[in-house]
Amino acid sequence: MRELRAGGELTIEEVLDQAVDAAVVCGLPALAQARTAATSDPSTAAELCLTAVPHLALAVTLASADLD
Helix, strand or coil: CHHHHHCCCCCHHHHHHHHHHHHHHHHHHHHHHHHHHHCCCHHHHHHHHHHHHHHHHHHHHHHCCCCC
C-alpha cells in the first residue's frame, strides 16, 4: 500500500475501497450457492453462508478502518 500511495497512483482510501470490494466479491459465490441450496437443503445453505462470513467480516473491518 505504501508503494502505491508513495507513487501517487492511488490514495490510501482508494486502496482500502478496492480491498473491501475484493473481500465482498470473494464471499458472494458462497452466498449465491446458499441461495440455490436453500430450497432443497437448508442445512447446507447455512453452512455455505458461514463460509462467506470471514470474507464479509474482513470487508467490514477494512471499511471501518480509521485512517486518522
